[in-house]
Amino acid sequence: MKMNGRIVTSLVMTLVFTLFVIQALSFRHEAAVMPLLVGLPGLVLSLVQLFIEMRASAARADDPPVASTREVTIMLWITGFTLGVIGFGFVLGAPLLLAAYLYFVAAERLPVAALGGLLCLAVMAGLERLLNIPLFEGLAFHYLF
Amino acid sequence: MNRILALTASLILLALGSIQQAGAQSNLFDGKTITYIVATKPGGGYDTMGRLVARFLEKHLPGSRVIVKNVPGAAHLIGAKMINSADADGLTIGTFNTGLISWQLTATETDGLDLARMSWIGKAASEKRVLVVSAKSGLNSLDDLRKPDHKVKMAASGKGAASYQETRMLTRAFGLNLEIIPGYEGTEAELAMLRGEIEAYVGSESSLKPFIANGNGKIILEIGGQADSPNPQASAHARDDTAKAIIDFIATQAQLSRLTAGPPGIPADQLKALREAYMAALADPELVAEAEKLELPIAPASGDAVAERVRAAFDQPPATLALLKELLQEE
Amino acid sequence: MLDSSLSSLFGILFSPHMMMLMTLGVLVGLFFGIMPGLGGKLGIIFLIPFVFGMDPIPGAVFLLAMHSVVHTSGAIPSILFGIPGTGPDAATIVDGYPMTRKGEAGRALGATLCASGIGGVIGAVFLSLLLPSVEPIVLAFSPAEFFLLAVLGITFIAALSGDSLVKGLIVGLFGLIIATVGLDPVSGQDRYTFGQLFLWDGIDPVTAVIAIFAIPEMVALALRGNLTAGRSETSYSMSDVVRGCIDVFRHWFLTLRTSLIGAFIGLIPGLGGDVASWLCYGHAVQSSKTPERFGKGAVEGVIAPETANNSKEGGALLPTLYFGIPGSSGMAILLGAFVMLGIQPGPGFAAGKSDVVWALIWTLAIANILAVLLLLAMAPWLSRIAGLRTGLLIPFVIALSLLGSYLGAGAWQNFMLFLGLGALGWLFKKYDWPRPPFVIGIVLGPIAENSFHKAMALWGPAFLLRPLSLVLLAIIAATLVLYIIRARREAVAT
Numbered sequence: 001m002k003m004n005g006r007i008v009t010s011l012v013m014t015l016v017f018t019l020f021v022i023q024a025l026s027f028r029h030e031a032a033v034m035p036l037l038v039g040l041p042g043l044v045l046s047l048v049q050l051f052i053e054m055r056a057s058a059a060r061a062d063d064p065p066v067a068s069t070r071e072v073t074i075m076l077w078i079t080g081f082t083l084g085v086i087g088f089g090f091v092l093g094a095p096l097l098l099a100a101y102l103y104f105v106a107a108e109r110l111p112v113a114a115l116g117g118l119l120c121l122a123v124m125a126g127l128e129r130l131l132n133i134p135l136f137e138g139l140a141f142h143y144l145f
Numbered sequence: 146m147n148r149i150l151a152l153t154a155s156l157i158l159l160a161l162g163s164i165q166q167a168g169a170q171s172n173l174f175d176g177k178t179i180t181y182i183v184a185t186k187p188g189g190g191y192d193t194m195g196r197l198v199a200r201f202l203e204k205h206l207p208g209s210r211v212i213v214k215n216v217p218g219a220a221h222l223i224g225a226k227m228i229n230s231a232d233a234d235g236l237t238i239g240t241f242n243t244g245l246i247s248w249q250l251t252a253t254e255t256d257g258l259d260l261a262r263m264s265w266i267g268k269a270a271s272e273k274r275v276l277v278v279s280a281k282s283g284l285n286s287l288d289d290l291r292k293p294d295h296k297v298k299m300a301a302s303g304k305g306a307a308s309y310q311e312t313r314m315l316t317r318a319f320g321l322n323l324e325i326i327p328g329y330e331g332t333e334a335e336l337a338m339l340r341g342e343i344e345a346y347v348g349s350e351s352s353l354k355p356f357i358a359n360g361n362g363k364i365i366l367e368i369g370g371q372a373d374s375p376n377p378q379a380s381a382h383a384r385d386d387t388a389k390a391i392i393d394f395i396a397t398q399a400q401l402s403r404l405t406a407g408p409p410g411i412p413a414d415q416l417k418a419l420r421e422a423y424m425a426a427l428a429d430p431e432l433v434a435e436a437e438k439l440e441l442p443i444a445p446a447s448g449d450a451v452a453e454r455v456r457a458a459f460d461q462p463p464a465t466l467a468l469l470k471e472l473l474q475e476e
Numbered sequence: 477m478l479d480s481s482l483s484s485l486f487g488i489l490f491s492p493h494m495m496m497l498m499t500l501g502v503l504v505g506l507f508f509g510i511m512p513g514l515g516g517k518l519g520i521i522f523l524i525p526f527v528f529g530m531d532p533i534p535g536a537v538f539l540l541a542m543h544s545v546v547h548t549s550g551a552i553p554s555i556l557f558g559i560p561g562t563g564p565d566a567a568t569i570v571d572g573y574p575m576t577r578k579g580e581a582g583r584a585l586g587a588t589l590c591a592s593g594i595g596g597v598i599g600a601v602f603l604s605l606l607l608p609s610v611e612p613i614v615l616a617f618s619p620a621e622f623f624l625l626a627v628l629g630i631t632f633i634a635a636l637s638g639d640s641l642v643k644g645l646i647v648g649l650f651g652l653i654i655a656t657v658g659l660d661p662v663s664g665q666d667r668y669t670f671g672q673l674f675l676w677d678g679i680d681p682v683t684a685v686i687a688i689f690a691i692p693e694m695v696a697l698a699l700r701g702n703l704t705a706g707r708s709e710t711s712y713s714m715s716d717v718v719r720g721c722i723d724v725f726r727h728w729f730l731t732l733r734t735s736l737i738g739a740f741i742g743l744i745p746g747l748g749g750d751v752a753s754w755l756c757y758g759h760a761v762q763s764s765k766t767p768e769r770f771g772k773g774a775v776e777g778v779i780a781p782e783t784a785n786n787s788k789e790g791g792a793l794l795p796t797l798y799f800g801i802p803g804s805s806g807m808a809i810l811l812g813a814f815v816m817l818g819i820q821p822g823p824g825f826a827a828g829k830s831d832v833v834w835a836l837i838w839t840l841a842i843a844n845i846l847a848v849l850l851l852l853a854m855a856p857w858l859s860r861i862a863g864l865r866t867g868l869l870i871p872f873v874i875a876l877s878l879l880g881s882y883l884g885a886g887a888w889q890n891f892m893l894f895l896g897l898g899a900l901g902w903l904f905k906k907y908d909w910p911r912p913p914f915v916i917g918i919v920l921g922p923i924a925e926n927s928f929h930k931a932m933a934l935w936g937p938a939f940l941l942r943p944l945s946l947v948l949l950a951i952i953a954a955t956l957v958l959y960i961i962r963a964r965r966e967a968v969a970t
Contacts, residue, residue: 009903013646020653023668031665034925035656042649049642071902074698074870078691078898081874082891090879098871106867116868120875127879131522134180134214135879136888186886187521188809200525215886219659219676223887226673298934304664326933327662328619328926331808332801333746339799340615342934355800359822435528438816 004057005066010050017043077105089138091128095121173418174235175208182239184224186217190352194269194403194441195240201426206418214239220305221245222258229258231408235415238266238407243398244307246458250466251473261456264411265448267423269403270441273350274311274395275376276366277357279338284345286365287319287382296324300334300343303327308334311347311395314472315366315379318388338362349399350376351442368392369399390465391472397458401451403441420448481604484834488537488842497534498839501541502846509546512553512880513682515562516546517806520813527817533832535817537839543810544840545847547749547785548592552851552858555584555778557873558693559686559880564749564785566685567757570912571770571777573693578773582712585855586720587778589848591731594724595783596844598735599742599790604837610743610794617744619930620939624948625744626924629751629916631955632758641963643909651917654679655925662929672889680885681750681918684897688914690877691898692905697866717855723775730760730776731783738784742791745803750919752788753781758916762955767962771910790840797821797833 017039024035067075084097099117102108108116127133179202183195196213203211216224221241231237249260278284282297290297301309304327316323323345329337335356337343346353350370356362367376380396383389405423407416426432427445436443461469488494508519519542527535550561555572568588575584606613617625630648657668658678669675724731734756741752760780761770770777795803800822802808814821819832851858881890904911931939939945 005903006907009907009909012900012903013650016650017653020668027660027667028663028665030663030929031660031667034921034928035653035667038649038652038656038921042646042653045642045646045649049646052642068699070699071695074695075899075902078694078874079895081871082878082895085875085878086888086891090875090882094875094878098875101871102868106865106870108867112868116871120872124879132212133883134212136882139888186805187518188805188812192521193524193812196521196524217677217886219673222676223673303659303661305659324933326930328930330661331805335801336614336745336795336799337618339801340618342618355820355822359800435816438528438818439812440815 003066004053004064006053007050007057008066010046010053014043014046014050017046073105077101085136085138087138087140089141090135091121091124091137092141093138094124172208173415174206177209177236179203179206179209179211179235180231180237180239181211181213182224182228182237183213183215184217184221184228184239184241185215187215190441191221191240191242191403193439194436197432197435197439197441198240198269198403198405198423198426201429201432202419202422204429205422205425220248222248226256226258228406229263229408233264233408233410233412235407235411235419238405238419240403240405242307243401243404244310246398246455247307247310247469247473248305250459251470259409261452261459262409263455264407264409264416265451265455266405266407266416266419267427267448268401268405268446268451269427269443271369271400271444272402272442273370273374274307274347274368274399275350275353275364276315276345276347277338277353277362278345278365279341279343279362280360281338281341282344284365287321287377290321290323290345290365291319293322296322298342298344299323299325300329300337300346301325301327302330302334307398308347310473311368314391314395315347317472318379318391319382335361351440354440369396387468390461390468394458394469397454400444401446401454404451406448406451416448423448480830481834481837484831485838488835488838494534494537497538498541498843499846499850501538502545502843502850505542505545505843506549506847506850508542509549509561509565510552511883512559512561512686512876513883515550515806515884516543517809518883519543519546520806520809524813524816527813530817532817532819533835536814536819536832537835539810539813540836540839541843541846543806544596544786544789544843545592547782548589548596548844548847549851550785551588551592551778551782552585553876555588556581556858556861557690557869557876559690559873559877560682563682563685563884564753564781564788566689566750566915567753567781567912568778569689570757571772571774573689574771574773575775575778580712580716580773582714582716582855582859583720583723583775584778585712585858586717587723587775588720588782589717589851590721590724591779591782592786593844593848594731595735595738596786596789596847597841598732598783599739599787600837600840600844601790602736602739602743602787603790603793603840604834606743606794607798607833610798614743614745614795614799616944618934618942619927620935620942620945621948622744622746622927623924623931623939624945624952625747625751626920626927628948628952628955629755629758629920630924631952632755632762632916640908640910644913647904647909647911648913648917651914651919652921652924653917654684654914655918655921661922661926674885674887674889678922679893679918680881680887680890681915682884683881683890683894684918685915686877686880687894687897688901688904688911690873691894692902694870694873695902696905698870700866712859714855717852720775724779727776727779730763731779733763734759734780735783735787738787739791741784742788742803743794744791745795745801747923748804748919749785749788749792749806750915751923752784754912754916754919756780756784757912762958771912786844790837793836793840797825797836800825 021039024032081097084093095117098120099113102113102116128135181199183192185191199211199213216227225241225245228239299312312325334346364376366379368379379392383392424447508514550565551568553559553561554565554568555576558569558573560566572584659666659676737756738752741747757780760776761767792803792807796807796811802811
């Protein structure tokens with residue numbers, strides 16, 4: 001049997017419901033009612049869907065891969081961006097990564113990328129300074145200083 | 146003549162020195178940014194009071210900037226842990242619920258959080274706790290809650306919440322016949338009493354005031370109030386030692402409300418400056434006027450007094466501690 | 477009554493001071509609405525120091541004007557970028573964002589603005605008509621009815637799930653089980669927290685919704701290639717906006733119905749704004765003759781949640797003013813601010829202080845109209861943002877999504893969830909799993925569970941036999957029967 005995205009999605013859901021149901025079995029009675037009431041039908045339906053997808057997949061000859069290279073690239077960037085904000089915060093990390101994205105991935109000219117970064121910096125710093133909303137400052141800041 | 150001159154000069158120098166020292170005292174936070182952590186989401190009593198205190202701390206610590214940061218979650222635990230683990234330089238302080246005293250008594254894993262060791266800066270209020278019966282219930286006194294043939298339906302926000310624990314404690318202290326229905330959050334308990342499905346509720350006096358003023362219910366018991374309070378005091382009903390210990394414990398948490406604390410080990414001069422600024426802020430007529438308009442009762446106490454009471458709450462005879470733990474633990 | 481009503485109206489309209497305050501309030505409200513994660517609640521918290529010392533009526537007018545229009549602008553990022561400005565605006569994404577991708581951004585914006593404005597005004601009318609007699613209505617809804625209302629919302633999942641009922645149900649159940657993460661309020665048990673404190677209060681719905689909608693949309697946007705040159709298809713002209721406005725009047729009966737449903741749900745304390753917009757979205761799908769168009773850019777899917785978002789404010793003010801008991805955290809904060817200004821709501825309030833009450837009602841109506849006019853005037857500039865190159869847009873949307881999550885929930889750990897759920901959302905989008913049922917599940921889950929336990933503790937299974945429960949059960953049954961009949965007919969047709 002060949003793997004395709006449809007099967008993977010159904011598998012993921014089956015796995016998620018399985019984990020939730022197994023955990024729920026160890027809960028106290030009151031706490032377990034809702035997770036089981038929802039989780040068991042979810043598990044059954046996921047298995048049904050998995051079965052449907054596998055039959056459909058057997059009938060089809062060629063399947064596209066789960067994710068294209070371009071999709072993987074953009075997802076890696078989103079992940080990198082998020083990790084960057086976790087590491088260096090909104091005021092520092094977000095504008096830098098935003099500018100980097102514009103320059104490297106979107107292939108904007110350098111002035112445009114720099115302008116984008118500055119705009120982002122202005123929004124973040126404005127929230128922090130003018131509205132006195134403290135933003136996440138990043139784990140690196142927390143551990144290094 | 147020379148001697149007098151020298152004496153005068155040294156007196157002047159001394160005076161200058163003390164002025165300079167006083168200046169240094171209040172200038173410890175000059176140019177610094179203090180983060181004031183509020184352990185709830187924006188909105189609500191803790192947030193409103195926290196923002197008020199933060200704004201006036203800034204005023205009474207010249208040159209400083211105090212910003213409020215909401216760190217909500219896990220019944221104030223996340224915020225309290227964040228304050229506890231911050232650098233002890235006086236630049237991170239904050240406010241959280243006194244109910245964490247109960248939590249610490251029963252917690253198996255405290256993750257380094259020890260309320261008795263924290264640097265207490267002060268408390269802003271006493272939140273008297275009251276037992277309210279709804280007008281619809283037809284109940285009138287504590288005796289009505291003891292009748293064996295009728296379980297009185299009580300609302301509580303959830304197991305582990307203050308209203309739940311206190312209802313259990315009162316049941317034990319006064320031999321009441323109650324049934325707790327958990328899951329009523331915020332003002333839902335008041336609506337449930339209006340609808341009639343719930344007959345009574347333990348909550349804070351200030352938040353239930355409008356409910357009672359509108360004639361929807363009445364207070365039959367008050368915990369943590371002064372002797373001249375118009376409401377019946379729980380301490381007067383407490384006959385035996387068990388009841389007394391329980392009421393005492395609830396009263397401690399009630400009287401230490403709207404706390405401000407920092408992590409353990411803030412240097413003495415910083416802590417002193419913070420405590421002084423805190424007391425000055427809470428005595429500020431502008432703050433008092435705003436708090437009155439916001440209907441936030443003010444009953445301040447300084448950090449040293451708070452620290453003493455917190456330590457006393459943990460420093461009890463083993464039998465009492467065991468009883469409290471039993472009542473606080475979820476069944 | 478007419479006298480005091482009109483004198484109050486003229487008192488506002490012909491006072492430059494009041495109109496200035498109102499305009500300022502509306503502008504601040506629009507700003508707090510359009511920034512993901514801020515919202516009306518935070519708006520009031522920031523404004524409280526400024527209104528301290530104002531006279532009661534001007535202060536209340538200012539705050540209410542601000543609070544009542546946040547959802548008018550909150551839909552703009554939902555439509556243009558696929559991220560909700562405020563939680564209740566998430567429902568607008570489902571059809572608003574596909575409209576933008578189809579090149580109908582202007583039409584979607586026009587529909588949103590008009591729907592919001594009309595919804596707000598109907599909410600104000602609702603408030604003025606019901607204020608004297610609201611008590612029995614509010615008190616009729618107990619945990620039993622809450623539970624059934626939640627079940628009704630979940631039943632709509634069936635209507636929402638589009639081509640595959642199985643997939644729709646799985647995603648809906650997934651939303652429901654995600655909603656059980658955190659400290660169980662009834663038993664105190666911690667569920668699925670894995671020792672992570674930030675999960676104790678549950679998975680932040682704003683983060684989850686943004687992740688499951690915004691990330692997949694950004695991936696899809698990047699895939700359209702042609703990242704370097706050319707304008708995206710999202711630019712529009714004013715005639716598109718006008719067309720959207722006309723759509724609202726074309727669907728006047730739906731507009732009226734969802735405005736009333738929204739106001740009614742607002743009136744029931746504790747159900748919340750998300751429920752209002754999603755129930756109305758569900759109603760639009762379920763009552764449509766062509767439900768298959770939804771989720772692909774149907775204008776009714778924008779109209780329904782947006783009318784509800786604004787009309788529910790009028791409804792939510794009812795219990796707040798009448799009982800002095802706020803029905804939502806936003807109303808609690810507004811109530812606190814009113815009390816600070818010297819307005820003390822309660823049963824006698826509606827009769828005794830009619831000038832204040834009328835000022836509030838008129839504020840609700842005027843502010844909503846003002847917001848629409850202001851945004852219409854700004855629409856050409858919004859078109860510029862919408863017309864940005866997609867390559868420029870993507871990183872800004874991701875940054876704003878993270879910001880929205882952080883401002884809403886205040887924990888960086890949510891960013892990890894953001895990535896995980898985002899990846900799942902991408903699978904959902906790519907392989908045609910409907911995403912709206914997830915949001916209904918996560919929003920209604922806690923209400924359903926909590927109310928079920930309360931109702932069982934109070935009445936046992938007999939709670940289903942309460943009169944209003946029976947009515948709700950009948951509506952649920954009718955919804956299911958209608959769905960089955962329609963599904964049969966479609967099966968025959970194909």
